[in-house]
Amino acid sequence: MRKSAGILLYRLHTGSPEFFLVHPGGPFWKSKDAGAWSIPKGEFTDDEEPLAAAQREFTEETGKAVGGPFRSLTPVRLKSGKSVQAWAAEGDIDAASIVSNTFQLEWPPRSGRWLSVPEVDRAGWFRLDEARVKINPSQAAFIDELITLLT
Secondary structure: OOEEEEEEEEEEEOOEEEEEEEEEOOOOOOOOOOOOEEOOEEEOOOOOOHHHHHHHHHHHHHOOOOOOOOEEEEEEEOOOOOEEEEEEEEOOOOHHHOOOOEEEEEOOOOOOOEEEEEOEEEEEEEEHHHHHHHEOHHHHHHHHHHHHHHO
């Protein structure tokens, strides 16, 4: 089974939580918005500690390091079958200044043309209602659990 680990970064802004989400890069995701955003996350192997993988992935996708303390959240399963473990951490970074790593993508598929695309093409801070619309529906449970932990 494929598995990922990620960080749900949040900040309290005028008493209300805001959530840091990222938008996947590449031509497939270019025009997608609602349900396309995610927590910064990525796959890890059995020999890597999940929280360390989550921190590594956050840095790879944003160019920013995130520190704890970390609150473990209940894992979710995506439609693809992948399991995602996540941790919440309070922090504040400038979403406009993220720098993501890149990967090679054949586009259009089977064309023989390869593009270098960022894993994440943008990031943003969102209040609860907007975050629930933007985030991948399978990951919305992370936001809901964090809200419960904060209240």
